[in-house]
Amino acid sequence: MNTPEDLFKGCFDGFEKEPSDEIWQNIQKKLFWQRFWKFDFKTLNVWYLAAAGLILGGTLYNVYDLQKNISSAETSEKNNDVNFTKRNDQWLANSENIIPIETNKTSEEKNNFTKQIIPDTPSPISEGRENGEIFQNTDIKTVTNTENKEINIPDFSASFKMSSNTGCTPFTVEFKNLSKNTDYCYWNFGNGDVSYDNDGKTTFTKPGQYVVTLKTVNGTFCQFYSDTVTVYEQPQAQIAYAVSSKTIIAEARNTKASSFVWDFGNGKKSVGEKVTHTYNDYGNYTLNLIVSNNICVDTVTAGISIAPQEYSINFPNALTEETRFFPKGNVEEISRYSLKIMTRNGKEIFTSTDPRKGWDGYYKGEKVQRGVYVYNCQYEFSNGERGNLTGNITVLWE
Amino acid sequence: METQLHDLIEKCSAGNREAQYKLYKTYSPLLYGLALRYSYNQTSAEDILQDSFVKIFAGLKDFKFEGSFEGWLKRVVINTAITGYHKDLKHRHHADLTEFQDVLPDENSEFDSAEFTQEELLNVINSLPEGYKMVFNLYAVEGFKHREIADMLGIDINTSKSQFMRARGVIIKRLNELKKFKISVL
Numbered sequence: 001m002n003t004p005e006d007l008f009k010g011c012f013d014g015f016e017k018e019p020s021d022e023i024w025q026n027i028q029k030k031l032f033w034q035r036f037w038k039f040d041f042k043t044l045n046v047w048y049l050a051a052a053g054l055i056l057g058g059t060l061y062n063v064y065d066l067q068k069n070i071s072s073a074e075t076s077e078k079n080n081d082v083n084f085t086k087r088n089d090q091w092l093a094n095s096e097n098i099i100p101i102e103t104n105k106t107s108e109e110k111n112n113f114t115k116q117i118i119p120d121t122p123s124p125i126s127e128g129r130e131n132g133e134i135f136q137n138t139d140i141k142t143v144t145n146t147e148n149k150e151i152n153i154p155d156f157s158a159s160f161k162m163s164s165n166t167g168c169t170p171f172t173v174e175f176k177n178l179s180k181n182t183d184y185c186y187w188n189f190g191n192g193d194v195s196y197d198n199d200g201k202t203t204f205t206k207p208g209q210y211v212v213t214l215k216t217v218n219g220t221f222c223q224f225y226s227d228t229v230t231v232y233e234q235p236q237a238q239i240a241y242a243v244s245s246k247t248i249i250a251e252a253r254n255t256k257a258s259s260f261v262w263d264f265g266n267g268k269k270s271v272g273e274k275v276t277h278t279y280n281d282y283g284n285y286t287l288n289l290i291v292s293n294n295i296c297v298d299t300v301t302a303g304i305s306i307a308p309q310e311y312s313i314n315f316p317n318a319l320t321e322e323t324r325f326f327p328k329g330n331v332e333e334i335s336r337y338s339l340k341i342m343t344r345n346g347k348e349i350f351t352s353t354d355p356r357k358g359w360d361g362y363y364k365g366e367k368v369q370r371g372v373y374v375y376n377c378q379y380e381f382s383n384g385e386r387g388n389l390t391g392n393i394t395v396l397w398e
Numbered sequence: 399m400e401t402q403l404h405d406l407i408e409k410c411s412a413g414n415r416e417a418q419y420k421l422y423k424t425y426s427p428l429l430y431g432l433a434l435r436y437s438y439n440q441t442s443a444e445d446i447l448q449d450s451f452v453k454i455f456a457g458l459k460d461f462k463f464e465g466s467f468e469g470w471l472k473r474v475v476i477n478t479a480i481t482g483y484h485k486d487l488k489h490r491h492h493a494d495l496t497e498f499q500d501v502l503p504d505e506n507s508e509f510d511s512a513e514f515t516q517e518e519l520l521n522v523i524n525s526l527p528e529g530y531k532m533v534f535n536l537y538a539v540e541g542f543k544h545r546e547i548a549d550m551l552g553i554d555i556n557t558s559k560s561q562f563m564r565a566r567g568v569i570i571k572r573l574n575e576l577k578k579f580k581i582s583v584l
Contacts, residue, residue, distance in 0.1 A: 001508035004569045005538035010511050011519050012435055012539050016427035023430075023444055024422055030452045031418075209579045211525055224527075230579065 156181035158216040158225035160200070165227065168234040168296035169207055175200035175214070179225070182216040190229070207233040237291040237300040245382070246306055247278045250287060257291035257298075265304070279306045309333070311381040318394045319361050325393055326358025327377065336380040341373055341393065355379070361395055370395050403467060411459040418455060425468070426451070429475050435535055436479035438524055446482065450475045476540065480550055483528055507570045513577060522572045530565040537562050 002010065159178040167173070177185060177198050187195040189202040190210035204210060213226040235257035241250040251274040252260050262270045264277050265285035279285065285304045290297060313329035325341070327334075334355045341350040341359055349363040361367055377389045409417030429450060433443040454474050461470060514522075523531055532551065536542045537558075544562070548555040 002511055003508065004566055004573065007509050007511055007514070007573075008519060008523065008534075008569075009539050009541075011514075011516055012431070014428070015431040015435070015516070017431045017434060018427050019430040019444065019447055023426070023447055024419065026444075026448050027422065027451045027455075028415075030448065031455060034452060034456065209576065228575075 154181065154218045154221065156216060156218040156221075156223065158182075158185075158214050158223040160214050160225060160227070162212070162227060162229070166230045166232075166295060167204070168232050168293075170203050170205045170234075171229075171231045172201065172203040173212075173229055175212065177214070179214065179216045181218060183218050185217070186215040188213045188215070204229065204231040207231050232294045232296045234296045235291045235293045235298050237289050237298040239287065239289050239300055239302050241287065241302065241304070243304065243306065245309060246280070246282070247276065248287070248304060248306075249276050250274070250289075252289055252291060257293045259292045261290045261292075263288040263290075282306050282308055308383055309381075311383065311385060313355070313377075313379065313387075313389070315375060315377065315389060315391060315393075317392060318396055319359070320396050324358035324360055325375070327355050327379075330381065331355045333381045333383070334379050335382045337377070338379070339375060339377045341375045343373055344371075346374075349373070361397075367397070368395060370397060404463070407458055407461065407467075410455060421454075422451060425471055428468070429471060432472055432475050433479065434520070435523070435539070436476065436532065437482075438528075442482070446475060446478050450478045453478065472540075476536070476550075480532070483532060484552070486528070505570060506574055509573055509577075513580075514573070518576060522569055522576070525572060526565050526568060530561050530568075533558055533561045534565040534569070 157178075157180045159180075160175045161178060162176075163174040165173075175187070177200070179185060184196065185198060187197070187200040187202075189195075189200065189204075189212050191202060191204050191206075193202045195202075200212070200214070202212075208231055210229045210231065211226050212229055213224055216223050216225075233256045236254055237257070238253040239250055240253050241248055248264070250262065260271060260273050260275075262272075262275050262277075264270070264279070265287055266279060268277060270277060283306055285306065287302045287304045288299065289301070290299045292298075309330075311330035311333045313327040313331060313334065315327055316323065316325060319325045327339075337353055337355045339350075339352045339355075339359075340348055342348050349368065350359045352359070371394075373393045373395060375389075375391055375393055378387070379389075380386045406417050406421055410421050426447065430443065430447050433446040433450070434440075437443040437446055450471075454471060457474070461467070523534065526534065529551075533547060536547045536550070537544065542550070544555050544558040547553075547558045551558070553561075
């Protein structure tokens with residue numbers, strides 16, 4: 001047994017996972033750009049020379065251009081641009097074409113700027129980075145940060161209620177957002193699904209315990225509210241059964257259930273994955289199975305017919321070196337049996353009251369002669385039916 | 399083995415692309431596993447891994463072979479993760495685990511390692527707010543002392559201790575809940 005620290009250490013010390021191939025590409029790109037931007041005299045970069053050349057060239061051109069403009073400015077042509085004329089060493093704009101310069105924002109606008117809502121640009125994935133699973137924080141009015149300064153945070157909350165917190169796969173849950181005074185919200189449903197909608201909705205397709213977290217944001221502050229959803233696997237019930245006389249053996253198949261309740265349709269019930277039951281009377285019954293897995297239930301029925309059996313047996317008509325003479329058919333249902341084998345003249349040469357014991361063709365220790373013999377069998381089945389069979393046996397050997 | 403590693407590091411410092419790739423291939427699974435533990439998802443773990451390797455290749459020439467190379471690599475990854483965390487801290491308020499996370503006196507706090515999968519444990523630790531997760535990781539898995547953690551994260555040593563205990567309390571609660579749930583499903 002381990003403490004949680006040991007448990008995690010044991011599991012993650014030396015934990016390895018292969019990153020995707022892209023990562024190496026990205027690293028190479030970053031290394032290249034790093035070298036590119038690094039101003040290192042040892043590795044004089046051709047690009048630097050080119051850049052330096054461009055800048056120099058650009059500057060020279062601008063200086064030249066400026067010179068040209070200065071000389072032509074004296075002849076101020078009338079056009080729509082603002083023209084500057086030089087008078088008394090001062091540059092003055094031509095008053096006819098003054099373009100007003102934008103005034104500074106008022107101080108009020110400056111203050112409002114801090115309240116401007118700019119949702120974070122991140123994809124839901126990096127949002128999830130701070131998505132700590134936390135408990136209700138609605139009572140926080142002031143909070144201390146790591147420098148131990150008091151900060152006032154806006155009065156906002158994170159809260160929701162769920163349509164249901166326990167269900168069977170596939171389980172769809174709706175979440176009603178009860179948060180107050182938020183700029184925006186982010187849902188992480190714990191099953192890989194996320195949302196920026198105000199109310200949440202998701203479907204859990206696998207059983208498990210899920211922590212659903214709502215993150216609400218106001219300005220530069222955020223809060224979390226979490227709750228748990230428990231999802232059980234929905235079982236699917238199937239019956240497989242076999243009937244023998246008045247007895248049924250039934251088995252539940254393909255279920256993901258922990259409990260099985262059978263109703264045999266005659267008022268009798270039984271529990272278990274595999275059950276046996278003997279009916280008292282012939283008839284048609286409805287077999288019902290209810291499987292459950294915690295709160296998830298499934299049911300299935302089958303129509304069972306318990307009817308008297310039609311039994312029969314028969315005998316072969318020949319006997320050879322390889323075969324024995326004995327009855328075939330519903331031999332196991334025989335309750336009373338008497339077999340007599342005679343010569344054609346009626347002399348009894350074999351009798352038996354055991355249907356499993358056949359005649360091997362011997363009489364008084366010796367093989368009988370080839371020829372035709374007669375058998376007579378009287379029998380009764382377990383269901384009370386009686387019968388009588390007579391026929392010939394041809395003994396075929398040397 | 400020691401000289402082989404020495405050679406490889408020298409080649410990497412000199413900018414040999416093949417050597418750099420070999421170093422990356424050798425150590426990236428371990429460092430990626432580490433990054434995954436310090437972030438909430440694949441994307442941010444990948445970012446940490448990328449930034450770390452860039453720093454590693456840049457800093458290789460300064461590696462003086464005192465102490466374990468692997469330890470040095472892991473330290474770079476952890477520092478990168480912490481830097482990211484601090485950047486985040488400036489922009490957002492990270493909420494606190496409130497008092498009622500203390501472990502109840504009769505709550506089970508010992509666990510069999512066979513009871514939980516790696517994925518389950520990763521989910522449990524990811525359910526903590528980032529700061530607490532970081533403290534727990536650094537103390538329990540990496541084995542740093544609270545004084546060292548306080549220095550690394552720029553917090554008070556008592557904050558490190560109390561954050562660790564709270565994180566531990568939440569983890570115990572989560573593990574017990576998970577255990578109960580798994581039994582009920584059987």
